[in-house]
Amino acid sequence: MTLSELKTGKPAQIIGFETVNQSLETRLREIGFAEGDRVEVRHVGLFGRNPMSVRLNGTHIALRRAEAVAVIVELVN
Amino acid sequence: MLDVVDTVRPIRLALLGAPNCGKTSLFNALTGGRAKVANYPGVTVEYRKSEFLTSAGDKVELLDLPGVYGDCGHSMDERVAIEAISGKIDGEQVPDGLIVMMDASHINTHLHNVLQAKNYGLPMVLVLNMMDMAARDGIEINVAKLEEEIGVPVISCVAVRASARAHLNDYLSKWVPELNAGTTKAPANEPSNLKDLQKKARAIATESVTQSKGRETQSDAIDRFVLHPVLGPIILALILFFMFQAVYSWSGPFMDGIEWLFGQASDLVGSTMPDNWFRSLITDGVIAGVGAVLVFIPQIVILFAFILLLEASGYMARAAFLVDTLMAKIGLNGRAFIPLLSSFACAIPGIMAARSIESERDRLTTVLIAPLMTCSARWPVYFLVIGAFIPAQKVGLFNLQGIVAFGLVLAGVVFALIAAFIFKKTLLKGGNSTLLLELPSYKAPVFKDYIRGLWDRAMIFVTRAGRIILPASIIIWFLVRYPTREHGLEGTFAGMLGRVLEPIFAPIGFTLEMVISLIPAMAAREVAVSSLGTIYALEEDMPDGVLEGIIAANWSVATGLAFLAWFVFAPQCLSTLAVMKKETHGWKWPVFAFTYLFFLAYIAAGATFWIAKAAGL
Numbered sequence: 029m030t031l032s033e034l035k036t037g038k039p040a041q042i043i044g045f046e047t048v049n050q051s052l053e054t055r056l057r058e059i060g061f062a063e064g065d066r067v068e069v070r071h072v073g074l075f076g077r078n079p080m081s082v083r084l085n086g087t088h089i090a091l092r093r094a095e096a097v098a099v100i101v102e103l104v105n
Numbered sequence: 106m107l108d109v110v111d112t113v114r115p116i117r118l119a120l121l122g123a124p125n126c127g128k129t130s131l132f133n134a135l136t137g138g139r140a141k142v143a144n145y146p147g148v149t150v151e152y153r154k155s156e157f158l159t160s161a162g163d164k165v166e167l168l169d170l171p172g173v174y175g176d177c178g179h180s181m182d183e184r185v186a187i188e189a190i191s192g193k194i195d196g197e198q199v200p201d202g203l204i205v206m207m208d209a210s211h212i213n214t215h216l217h218n219v220l221q222a223k224n225y226g227l228p229m230v231l232v233l234n235m236m237d238m239a240a241r242d243g244i245e246i247n248v249a250k251l252e253e254e255i256g257v258p259v260i261s262c263v264a265v266r267a268s269a270r271a272h273l274n275d276y277l278s279k280w281v282p283e284l285n286a287g288t289t290k291a292p293a294n295e296p297s298n299l300k301d302l303q304k305k306a307r308a309i310a311t312e313s314v315t316q317s318k319g320r321e322t323q324s325d326a327i328d329r330f331v332l333h334p335v336l337g338p339i340i341l342a343l344i345l346f347f348m349f350q351a352v353y354s355w356s357g358p359f360m361d362g363i364e365w366l367f368g369q370a371s372d373l374v375g376s377t378m379p380d381n382w383f384r385s386l387i388t389d390g391v392i393a394g395v396g397a398v399l400v401f402i403p404q405i406v407i408l409f410a411f412i413l414l415l416e417a418s419g420y421m422a423r424a425a426f427l428v429d430t431l432m433a434k435i436g437l438n439g440r441a442f443i444p445l446l447s448s449f450a451c452a453i454p455g456i457m458a459a460r461s462i463e464s465e466r467d468r469l470t471t472v473l474i475a476p477l478m479t480c481s482a483r484w485p486v487y488f489l490v491i492g493a494f495i496p497a498q499k500v501g502l503f504n505l506q507g508i509v510a511f512g513l514v515l516a517g518v519v520f521a522l523i524a525a526f527i528f529k530k531t532l533l534k535g536g537n538s539t540l541l542l543e544l545p546s547y548k549a550p551v552f553k554d555y556i557r558g559l560w561d562r563a564m565i566f567v568t569r570a571g572r573i574i575l576p577a578s579i580i581i582w583f584l585v586r587y588p589t590r591e592h593g594l595e596g597t598f599a600g601m602l603g604r605v606l607e608p609i610f611a612p613i614g615f616t617l618e619m620v621i622s623l624i625p626a627m628a629a630r631e632v633a634v635s636s637l638g639t640i641y642a643l644e645e646d647m648p649d650g651v652l653e654g655i656i657a658a659n660w661s662v663a664t665g666l667a668f669l670a671w672f673v674f675a676p677q678c679l680s681t682l683a684v685m686k687k688e689t690h691g692w693k694w695p696v697f698a699f700t701y702l703f704f705l706a707y708i709a710a711g712a713t714f715w716i717a718k719a720a721g722l
Contacts, residue, residue: 051179052539054299058175059541060214062303070325071332071426079429079439079540081332085213086244086316088324088544090426090439096540 029038031082032096034089036069047098060084061099114514115156115164116281118196119190121222122206123215125233125419125545129153130553130554131206131264132169161278163285164562170414171461175299176221181460190225201284203229209239209246209261210546212314217306220255220295228289229257233274233601236261238546243317250313257292263550266535299561324419327476331420333644337427344420348411350507350515352404359403364651367396386582389642397638397652398570398631401485402563406483409562412449417550417558421446422542422565429540435522436462436529438540441471445521448478449514450715451565451679466533470525473698474683476675477521479514480632484673487513489634493657494665574635577625579638585621585643593644594618613707614667614714616660618644619641627677663717670713676702 034040042065045053061067061084071089081090097105120128132138151697172188178184184196192199205222209658212233219231233239233246253260259275263269283289296302323568330336371392378384415421421443430438440462449453452475459471479487487510495506584599594600594617603621610620618640626633634652641655656665676699685695 046549048514051177053176054175055539055541056178057303059543060174060211060217062217062307063314063488064307065214071337072326072334072431074334074388075430079426080329081426081544083325086210086242087214088328090422090429090540090544091540092429092433092438092540093540098423101519 029101030097031067031069031099031101032071032077032093034067034082034101034103036045036072039066039068039104042099043102045098048069049098052095056090056092056098058094059089060087066104067099067101076096107494116284117168117200118168118202119168119200120204120206121170121186122172122545123174123189123208123211123218125422125543126172126206126208126211126215126575127170127264128172128206131232131234131262131270131553132167133554133557134264134267134270136167138554138571142186150363158185159281160274161282162277162537163281165277165281172432174215174218178226180463182340183461185460190227196664198707200227202280203227204232205229205257206232206234208232209236209329210242210244210246211315212246212251213307216255216310217299217302220306221299223255223257224297226291226294227286228280228291230276231255231257231259232264233259233261234264236269237263238548242322244571245315245316247313253307254309254313261563265554273386274599319660322546328423328544328545330427331423334338337423341424341427344415346511348408349511351411351508352386352407353504353510355407356403358626360400363400363402367392367400368377371396372487379454382586385581385586385643389580389586389640390579391575393638393642393652394581394635395570395575395683397489397635398485398574399690400517401631402566404484404488405481405566406559406563408449408484409559413555413558417548417555419545419547422544424541426540426544433520435526437525438444440540440542441467444471445475445478448475448480451476451480452476452678453684456681456684459688463539466529469689470528470533472685473528473694473701473706474521474525476676476678476698476702477517477524479517479673482569482678483672485631485634487669489637489653489656490665490669492653493660494662513669513701516670517559520673524701524705552704569629571630571632574632576629577632578635578639579662580620581625581632582639582643585640590643594621594640599624600639613671613711614661614664614718615671615710618659619664619668623677626669626675627679629680630675630678662722663714666717667710667714668720669704671710674702674706674709 041062042069044063045056045081047053065067065084069080070083073079077093079090080096081088117250120132136157137631152167156164156166158164168189170189171182171215173183173186176187178187188198189196189197190203197523203222203225205219207219209341222229227446233248239246247262248259258276260272262273280289296305331340335504374384374392375386378387412414415424425439425442428442432441441459443459444455444458447458455475455478456472459468459475462468462471491506492507495509498505500508581599585594585597587598589596600617601619603617606620607617622633622636625636637656638652641652682695683697685698686692688693
């Protein structure tokens with residue numbers, strides 16, 4: 029599942045990145061997304077759940093669904 | 106010889122860190138805030154530089170750089186920060202050491218950026234800022250362990266509290282002589298691959314940080330409302346609306362006071378000096394011209410009091426989040442909101458701030474629409490004309506003048522969005538934009554930094570009055586007085602010049618005085634107001650510099666409204682066009698911007714004039 033599909037309030041873990049655009053992966057990593065990190069979608073915009081704000085470790089990051097598609101996650105209990 | 110020179114020059118330190126980690130607060134705290142804002146040669150990214158003495162008395166030159174996450178340099182300002190450290194910028198030397206800063210609460214997310222900074226090969230120290238907030242959020246950091254693991258000195262700090270900066274001050278007074286003697290070593294290199302760096306950083310964080318999980322922070326609680334899909338945009342609209350209401354409702358008494366002062370000054374000069382050309386220059390040129398603009402200081406200060414508060418509190422990034430959907434529709438993204446918002450102060454810093462936008466096409470689009478944001482130079486014109494034609498009555502809870510001002514600002518924004526939409530569909534097609542924006546924790550602004558910011562803004566306005574408006578007032582005074590005033594304005598240089606241009610502006614309802622005031626307004630838009638002040642001061646006996654009443658008596662409502670509509674677009678501002686040329690490396694885009702803005706201004710003013718006339722105004 030990708031981060032863009034994750035439901036609001038469900039804790040998940042990043043398991044990898046999948047993007048044809050290497051610079052997007054670099055940007056995501058630089059701002060703090062990494063394998064093993066906990067993420068949770070906190071807020072989404074009114075139209076098409078776009079953009080979304082996620083909680084990543086202790087940080088909050090706003091991103092678009094088009095960017096969230098590149099982050100592969102799995103649910104944790 | 107070289108050794109002597111080396112010991113005399115100050116030690117150069119650079120502050121490096123992610124956006125919002127508190128670099129600027131630390132910079133202000135260490136240097137007392139008296140910074141020189143300068144531009145790198147060849148590029149216009151601003152950096153701040155200042156000197157201070159350590160507690161041991163050694164001189165340090167501190168450099169505040171734009172916030173960066175990694176070392177790739179995706180946008181122009183990130184590239185500048187990285188090039189400054191690597192010594193790739195002409196005229197700037199490689200710093201002697203780095204003060205790398207990190208928000209202590211974000212150690213889990215940002216530690217890999219610190220490891221990466223070791224690869225610059227410069228002596229460095231890590232400052233963990235906002236330790237108090239981290240503690241409040243249940244984050245415990247074992248500083249000794251962290252220091253051992255990453256292999257550089259780690260100092261905990263609360264940049265805004267003097268007592269919590271003691272460690273850092275002690276360290277600097279020890280470190281700087283070492284840097285001077287050249288006995289400090291650069292830290293060991295780290296892997297260059299981001300994935301490996303992150304792996305290592307996460308392992309270090311796991312060992313040295315304990316975090317009580319699942320706690321709802323205050324910021325989270327606030328965001329439940331502020332980022333709510335329905336409530337959020339409503340709150341944003343209310344904040345902006347309240348801001349414009351306050352600008353009008355609170356400024357009245359202060360403005361009356363300033364008007365009274367200029368009136369007194371004018372009377373004093375009038376009664377003590379002989380009636381000659383020089384008295385006319387002082388009262389009609391200098392006092393009427395400069396006074397007409399300075400009277401708006403209270404409104405400018407209130408406006409910036411709000412903007413700075415929104416910035417310092419962390420709300421601005423939320424606003425960018427909230428408007429992103431709208432920006433997506435026109436092909437830009439929420440990030441463009443920040444340069445556009447600074448354009449409300451002045452388009453120049455806005456156009457420069459657009460450098461943080463990665464995609465070149467998005468950057469150009471942002472640069473082109475930045476002049477449509479209502480800059481502070483337009484406020485004097487709005488305040489003057491609104492004051493003259495819009496009654497100061499209440500509509501329900503609201504001040505009617507405030508509503509009109511809000512409407513004008515909104516009109517600028519709407520046309521900017523339409524223009525951006527068209528540009529992105531035609532001239533500047535393509536370019537992919539990412540949002541990826543950190544939402545910082547909410548914090549109360551540091552009072553001293555806040556007041557200093559407000560003071561700086563007010564002083565920029567006042568010094569403009571001195572540098573641009575004063576000379577412009579004197580020139581316009583000369584033009585509207587000579588060679589002869591026997592036939593009123595007709596016989597003056599300004600009258601002759603205005604006559605040439607009048608046929609262009611007559612169809613949209615502009616009077617000769619208005620056309621004349623637009624010419625010097627090329628230097629700065631608010632000069633239109635000071636010029637009108639001077640023109641009418643010579644034309645009639647202006648009591649106590651009350652330009653508003655004179656305009657209300659001389660212009661029709663339709664003309665007044667057309668003038669307002671013109672200033673929503675106001676293509677005339679040489680400094681904006683000059684900075685556009687610099688930022689886009691050529692005349693093509695500034696010429697294009699001037700042309701499209703001129704046509705929009707002309708059409709809007711004309712339409713307003715004829716519609717208002719048809720409505721019988």
